[in-house]
Amino acid sequence: MKYKIALIGFGVVGQGFARILLRRKAMLKRAYGVDVEVVAISDIRLGSVYVDGGINLDLALKLLRREGSIKNYPKGRKGLSSLETIKETDANVIVEVTPTNLETGEPGRKHIKTALSEGKHVITTNKGPIALAYKELKEIAERKGVLLRFEGTVMSGTPVIATASELLAGDEIKEIYGIVNGTTNFILTKMEEGMSYEDALRMAQRMGYAEADPSMDVDGWDAAAKASILANAVMNGDVNIKEIEREGIRGISQEIIKSAMRKGRRIKLIIRVWREGKVRARVKVEEVGKESPLFTVSGVTNALVFKTDNLGEITLIGPGAGGVQTGQAILSDLLAINRLLQAI
Template sequence: MAHKVDLIGFGGVGQGFVEILREKGWKLKKEHLDFKVVSISDLYKGSLHHPDGLCLDKVMSSIKETGSLDSYPDQPGLIRGWSTQETIEKSNADSVVEMTFTDVVTGQPAIDHCTWAFSNKKNVVMTNKGPVALAYDTLSKLARENGVRWSFEGAVMSGSPALRLPLETLTGNDINEIRGILNGTTNYMLMRMEEGLSYKEALQEAKEKGYAEADPTADVEGYDVLYKVLILANVVLGVPLKRDDVTCEGITGVTQSAIEEAKRSGKCWKLIGSLKRTEEGVKGSVAPEMVTLDDPLAGVSGAMNAITYQCDLSGPITLVGAGAGIKETGFAVLIDLIHMERGR
């Protein structure tokens, strides 16, 4: 039986996920995995629902023709115009895939989307950091009470399994410390500053390449990494750290003279998100650090991400991979859905 899915938000990641289903659908079915998109709801592109599933070829044709879902052809049983709340509450989906933009201060509207889904006995897969970082305990409890699952692999390192690796593959270890490069924009900028660009030039280039947003504050001030550190604390270490528990400093204070000093010392600058178990409890921080060149994080260049887990049994394990990208994040959605389906 097909696993029915609502897509809430249909920007780059949502369209990337649909393209993966179009490309890989036949292969998934051979492995007895059949995902059927029954609803799409987007604030700007419109909404569609059909209980038997939408034709993904026609969905993408409509987007390419009009930038919206307006030209998707009418058919018996098709419903247009549901709000996001109506889509989540009224559709016959098993799972809601939440891919809207989140206000990282409030976690909204994605927190509400999770609440509506769980209250209606629907699983949630999401790529949003906000709800996991800001409302993990509350939403986890609500999901458990309603007998549904909540997955968010894509919220930390996109398609790289930064959560599934420690929770599943490394289970049995005590993880005493986590250190990571969790923001590709700032890692790219620091690399280019090492190569001679000024901070301003590196930021401009990052914008031109699409790594940095028009407003890069969340990246350069470290807030993006801060929320990922909170997710790792809550989910991997089981410690309910809050925003004010983690010290946060971005890269805006890293000068060209500091870059040169690091080179003379045989080191390089990286923006590091870290968690460490101490006698006083788990300490979290986000800050630029001069790391030695033999540190596995030192060799991670460009917009790549990496994370090192210090394990008592297996020793240090480092995962390196893309921390962003439409296809990579679409894959994170797919793998979460596959795990849900196999666990049914």
């Protein structure tokens, strides 16, 4: 089956996915019967191009490295906006990888709504639209008979959504808890090694783990968005991100870290999603002991635990960020779309 992809956003994740396609294109055709072609790229800063016969991704990436944009790509239709790219190209899969906005979900929310309304499948790694408008977007997808996939919104390429919604089908998930923000886990790990919060944050910023304004991570908003996605998409809840009990790590001192360590415990920023009459969620700093599967999860690594009725606890540990890692989530979603369409 042939998939013509439009990439909406060509930052770290979009480029990571492009690099995977360059390496895996022949294998995808041979092993899965999937022919993948990126026909359009649209990025508000880097430019846009639509080539009916497909974009040469190697050339696009080289242009980006050399010139800082794709505006001088040698052929194709240039200058289309994101919405025009979605509506006016022959792409049948829209990959939405623009930056996250947890206030309104825009512009990703409108991109996804437009694509679904146009009868196009959507894969997104953008947390904002799924955290804020999952049920609305799901309803449009179902009405139009297309698929909405979002594996990369929680733990990058580590397959938590697929595990919960597909591999655990038939079991009851009673609770989900874990570490889903690598930046805060890195800071807390460095504080265990003796660094102050301020020094650990500066190191995280130097290494590219934290933004110049780190509030999305250190104030727990990123974790709350992921908790909201798990609550609504996995446990069928109706959780508003702004109503989630949320705590960050700004107030964590060396004294708090050392007090936990003296007891043989560690400080972690943990999300919990559970059912208590209705589905609830929170983000909270907790002490964990050696009996916890989260005790040894350090640095930027993420981990999520599913408490289930039939299987007990299942723990997934893996990377929670990175261009190629999140690009893998896009690829796995594309193959899931192919598998589901073939089953119809």
